[in-house]
Amino acid sequence: MASVVEDPMLSYRILDEESSSSLSSNPSDAVIFVGISLVLGIACRHLLRGTRVPYTVGLLVLGIALGSIEYGTHHRLGKIGDGIRIWANIDPELLLAVFLPALLFESAFSMEVHQIKRCIAQMIILAGPGVLISTFCLGIALKLTFPYDWSWKTSLLLGGLLSATDPVAVVALLKELGAGKKLSTIIEGESLMNDGTAIVVYQLFFQMVLGKSFNWEAIIEFLAKVSLGAVGIGLAFGIASVLWLGFIFNDTVIEISLTLAVSYIAYFTAQEGAEVSGVLTVMTLGMFFAAAARTAFKGDGQQSLHHFWEMVSYIANTLVFILSGVVIAEGVLLDDxxxxxxxxxxxxxxxxxxxxxxxxxxxxxxFPFLRYLGYGLEWKEAIILIWSGLRGAVALSLSLSVKARTREKKKTKSLRSSDTSPLLSRQTGTLFVFFTGGIVFLTLIVNGSTTQFILHLLNMDKLSAAKRRILDYTKNEMLNKALETFGDLGEDEELGPADWPTVKRYIASLNNIEGERVHPHDAHESDNKLDPMNLNDIRERFLNGVQAAYWGMLDEGRITQSTANILMQSVDEALDFVSSEPLCDWKGLKSQVNFPNYYRFLQRSICPQKLVTYFTVERLESACYICAAFLRAHRIGRQQLHDFIGESEVASTVINESEAEGEEARKFLEDVRVTFPQVLRVVKTRQVTYSVLNRLIDYVQNLEKVGLLEKKEMLHLHDDVQTDLKKLLRNPPLVKIPKMRDVISAHPFMGALPPSICKPLESSTKEMMKLRGVTLYREGSKPNGIWLVSNGVVKWTSKSLKNKHSIHPTFTHGSTLGLYEVLTGKSYICDIVADSVVLCFFVETDKILSVLRSDPSVEDFLWQESAIILVKLLVPQIFEKMAMQDLRALVAERSIMTIYIRGETIEIPHHSMGFLLEGFVKTQGTQELITSPAALLPSHVHQSFQNLDTTAIKGASFSHKASCYLVETRARVIIFDISAFGSESKLERRSSSFVPRSVDHHPHRPLGREHGGLMSWPEHFYKQKQHRDFEGIGQEANSLSARAMQISIYGSMVNIRKYFRSYPGISVAKPSHSISYPTIPSHQDRPLVSVRSEGTVRNNLEGRNLTGETTLAPPRISTAPKDSHAEDSSDESGAEDEFIVRIDSPSRLSFRQAS
Incomplete structure (x- = not known):
């Protein structure tokens, strides 16, 4: 193998040049390098625009050229060269610390959270096992084929160093080429994680090369500490900074500065303080910001943030790649x-x-794992994934670190004997820089320049047929807009007409579309079926429009930041399924609208009830925001889609899918409007307040733009409105739950009881908030108390009641459930389950029975109150659609309750219906024994029953029909006169004696449904001492049932003392009691007050005159002096003013002050 011998003269010359250069250069010369680099970057970006050469490749070539001129020729660059040498000799770790945090944060922050979630498994596989496979493959190849006699540790060190696919280079390339979202997310995310993993592997092998030994346990511990610790630090900084952002109000400069500062502080803390991966820390920080703070920047702030980080990325990329080229040139030219x-x-x-x-x-x-995880991976995408493994500044900086360490060892001469071997010699460091710089150069030049060609070769850069048709259609629309604009602006009084042919020459992009007008969804298939590609494309465009509408609502203040995050995520998830199923963004919102299971655990736990109520109302409020925003965004999306495309089968299909999705959201809002309308009221109030303040801000700014306000005046007014807006965001209107005493007093059952009885019951009443699906009590269980429904809807089911004719088996506000079972001691006769969120109160059986023992005078009232629920259960055909105040009016005005003893006969008038509450009776003739509870029908049906399903009534298991009934044991029977029911089962009653006639003079005033008046709760509750002013009304108002009726119809308590004097004609009926029980309370006169409800009862009136119809007892008319009557009832006398009286009831009734 070849050996390399160092030249001492060359080393002396290099050191001499470096020392002389450092003596003659000024540190401020480094600034000129930044300026020159930016100018070169601007020129490079300008000249390469429109070519296939990536911008980063041009920067690297320019950097090599600068380095070659400075280091490879005798023509030095003067001050510019001094600046180049200062930057070229920068510490490698300082280089990473200066550029990496900003680049990594920008890249991670710009990624879509949903894409990250779907691709995270593929990223981890490529960045974990992928880096290890690459490291060992390269290390083995280097050890076996390269002639430098490197050890396995050194070979693996270079292999790990070269395994880092640089995110800086990859991200810059993908942005230039405009690759698809899925592929870009995988490559970019893998490069971010890969970079962090490769640095960790590099640190491990670098310490091994320096002589430190590791066993497998130590290796695993090191890797876990460096990686997991980095993730933990990134999350900690992310949470702290996002919380800080929540306290910053409309200050874009501070918000952007915080993102920049936290990225550098987190990197330094991780890299230097905790000795973990700073790259993984910043990557985690950026992804957390993308997930949690995506909607924290709104309007102009979001645009400013985007432009700021785009500028930071551009400047950093320019400096990094030019500096990389300079370092490569230095490493090659200064080593002979x-x-x-x-x-x-x-x-x-x-x-x-x-x-x-x-x-x-x-x-x-x-590939087998990549193909089936996340979005999957096709073979074409795999080829791009292979070819996009660029190396960049990170790998180059790591090689410089190796070279810097060899210089330190040589200067200090402190190498141990084991290090005198060529493990980390200066030659090794030089070769590391040479090979790494060469790989960076080749991957950027070869791979980077040809990636777009490969995308074109694989047909991955072409538009689909559906997208091309959309573009052609849009061009036609653009031409129409151009013609329309020319018609508006083409001629004016001052300058005259313009020349259209000349104008058209300057819009050459529209010159080739003079042909036939195209539609984006013209059918070409012979079978006239919808084109799936067109359908998928329009679904995707529709969902993008919905998401844009969410952004608009966030800027307008219609939704909160947390709500916006939820809504955006639902659209992202729905975009993944546009090709496989209809629009499904509502599916992702169901879990946020419905109550989670842990709410039921809270109700069963030891948590205070007020805390449970608070969380429940907060959840309802959030769900209302979500549903309202969902419906509005879809409505906007449908309108935009229709305006853009017009009538087409594809567009109609998508619009129908959108409308179908909104049904569940509409139903939820309707349920809340019925059960907890005050939640909707607070949501709307908050939205309107925010919109009003924003309008004021725009108005003030517009006045300054047109010159009507000076800058100083505008700022003064603007600051005032901003203060109000800040107050709204910091302390928004909340749904206030009134005091339990006020809510209980508004319930007809508790409000009608005398104060001596009501107060002890109130102290023993338990307030409860029940979620949908929670059972209040079950059929057959022992009665342990009664339930007073204050808000919400409950549904009843029963196995023993064989009646199948109940269409709406529900009870609502004002219902008293379980009272009949408590009075009789029988088991509950039905299941009661919450059909919405229900605010209710529970009173134990012992408390009710103690009330009976302490005050027997309320016994009749308790039985009458129990009959209200019982009649709905036994005969739903007649009473199911009646509101609770209608039934209470029926009990107070048209009912009589009698106790019979054995041997007596009960006759039910043909216009009435009886209910056996306790005891046993027999039908005359058949001798059929009837047990309570049961409905007793007359043998001859009145003509008012002619349109009712009497066959179904008679077939009911608890309904019986006979001419008369024989009493077997002591029996309690309540009889209702229902002759007022017409063909539509509506109750007709006489005019109210309590309602001023002036109320009827406002027909335009909206009359709410049964729960409409709850919109005034809780703000309009009066203090109890103001409500209970019933003394002096007269003997007729002493009836507890009449009082319950008044509360049910008119609200908590209405002071009707003066109106009673004005309307003395109150109809009452004298009950007929069994003569066998002369001392029972029911012998007393039971006045039946004729009152007309202004709520649901009023809507049920048909205007029939009831004079002459049969009643249960002859009326007893109270007379009054005519002068008094005239004085009080006259609107023009001026003797007595009428005052506005707030009514907290479902009727929305109000009394206006007379003018």
Whole structure:
């Protein structure tokens, strides 16, 4: 093998030149090199634009040329040469520390997170096993075929050094060529990880070469520490910096400066402080920013960030590649050995072949894994992957580190005896720089310059037929826009007309489309089937439009940063499946809209209920943001697609897919609007506030642009609005949950009870927030209490109730569940499951029974309240569609409850329906024993039943029909007069005695549905002492059922004292009780107050006059002095003003102050 002998005279000449140069040069001369490099870079980029030669290749050639002039000729470059020598002698580690953090961060930050997730397995395989395979292949080849008598450790050191595919070179090349996203992500991500892995392998073998020994355990420990520690440090810096970004408000300079500073600090901390891989640290930091802070930069800030990092990347790439060329030239020209030994050039070419073969072996060996992981890999893409293994500044810097270490050893003469062998001699360091620089040059010149040709050869740079048709169609549209613009601007009063032929000559890009107008989706198939390529293309364009709409909503403040990240990710995931299934971006949002399982665990855990409620409301709020933004973005996307393409079968298919996707989101928002409308209200309030403030900012800035405001005035107003905007973002409006006492008092059951009973119950009531699907109680279980539904919807199912005619088996706001079972002691007769998020209250059985024992006067009210739920369960054909306030009005106005003893007969009027609440009765004639609960129907059906399905009613397992019923044991029966039901099962009632007639004078006022009035909750709750002002109303208002009806219809509590004087004609019915029980509370007069609901009940009115219809008992009319009536009811008397009264009920009823 050939040997290399150092020339002492040459070494003396080099050292002498270096020392003399260092004495004559000024450190400030280094600045001129930066300026010259940038000018050369600008010229190179300008001249090579439009050619197949990558920009980085031209920079490397220019660097070699500069180095050759400075080091290879007698014509020195003066001050420029001094600057070149200063940069050429830079410490290799300093070179990496100056350029790598910015370049690595920019590359990692610009990658799409979704692409990284899908390709991460392929990246790790190429950067892990791939680097090891390449290292050992090159090391074996170097050891066996090169004549330099290197040890295995030295050969593997150079092999690991050359295995680093440089991200700087690769990324610059891919940006120049515009490769596909999938392939670019794999190559770029692999180069980033590969670089970090190769540096770790290099450090390991470098320490071995220096004499340090490692066993397998130490090697594994070293690799784990260097790699995993780097990832941990990168995540730590990423989390800290993203949190800091959250406290920066509309200051683009600080935001961009933070990204630059944290990349350098993280690199230094990892490389110098923790002695782990700085490359992997910065790569992790950049990817974390891409994932977590993608939407932190909005509007102008995002554009500024993009331009800043593009500029940093351009400057760093220019300096790195020119400096690499200078270093290569210096390494070759200042070492006479390279010229005296011509075999080194041949071995350089051979090493280039080895590098390409090892790269091919890596891809071929790992191809089975690469093909089936992530997006997969086709053979064409594998060829590009092999050919794109460029080497660059990283490998060159590592070789310079080896050379620098050999200089230190020679100067200090501190080599141990084991190091006097040619393990790390100066010749070895020189050859490392020569071979590495040569490989960098050859890969950039050969591979970099021919990659675009290979892409063309493999037809990977051509547009698909669908994309070409889109381009042709767009050109036609551009021509139409040009003609339209010329028509608008072609002539004016001052200058006259313009010449269209001359204008057209300057838009040569549109000159070749005068032919027939094309459509992007004209069908060419004879079978008239949709072209899958066209369909996939339009789906992709539609989803890109949806994502652009999300960005717009983020800038407008319609969605938060976290919501935007979720929405963007759903679109990225849907883009992967455009070729295999219809639009599916909603699928990625379901998990964010629905409640996760751990929320149910929170309810079962020891977490405070207020905390559970807070998290639940926050989750609802986030889901509302997501659903509203999803629907809006899809609506914008459909409109844009229709405006761009027009009518076509492909566009109609995609639009129909979009509309179908939105159904579930609409249903969710509708459920929230019914159950928790205050959440939607807060979301909309926040959006409107943000939009208003942004409009004010634009208005002020526009005034300054047109000259109506001076700069100082504009800044003053702008700062004021910015302060308000900052306040909104820091302290946005929140969904406030009112105090439990206020919510309970708004429930008809609790609000109707006397204060002496209600207060003890309130103290023992448990507030609960139940998620959809959570069971409140099950059929057949022992009743342990009652459930008061404040917000939300629950669904009931029952095996014992054989009735199959229930279409909407739900209970909503104001329902009192389980009360019948508690009163009777029977098992629950149905399952109750939350059908939405439900805010409810639980009262234990013992508390209810203690109320009965302490105050028997409320017994009838409790039975009547239980009947409201029972009638919906037993006869859903009639009562299912009735709102809770309608049923309470029916109980208060048109019901009578009687207790019968054994031997008595019960007759049900033909216009009524009875319900057996407790006891046993028999049907007359058949002697069929009927147990409670049961529906008792009359034998002759009234004409108002003629449109009801009476056959279904009679066939129900709990419904019975007879002319009369015989009482077997003490029985409690409640009878409803339902003659007011018409053909559509609507309840008709007389005018309300409590509602001022002026309310009817506002027909334009929207009348909400059953839950519409909850929009006022929680802001409009009154204090309890203001609500409970029912004293003095009169004897008629003492009925607890009437009070519950009033609360259900009008809200928490309405002060109706003055209106009672104005409308004395209140209809009441005197109940007929069994004479066998003269002392029971039900013997007392039970007034039935006639009240018309302004909510759902009012919508059900048909305007029929009920005068003359049969009622349960003759009405008892209360009279009042005519003058008093006239005085209070007159709108013009001015004797008494009407005040606005806020109503916290589903009716949205309000009383206006008389003018």
């Amino acid at each position: 050995h390279v010229f005296r030994d011509g075999h080194s050039w041949l071995y350089l070419v051979l090493l280039y072949v080895y590098v390409q073969v090892s790269r091919a072996m890596v891809v071929i060996v790992l």
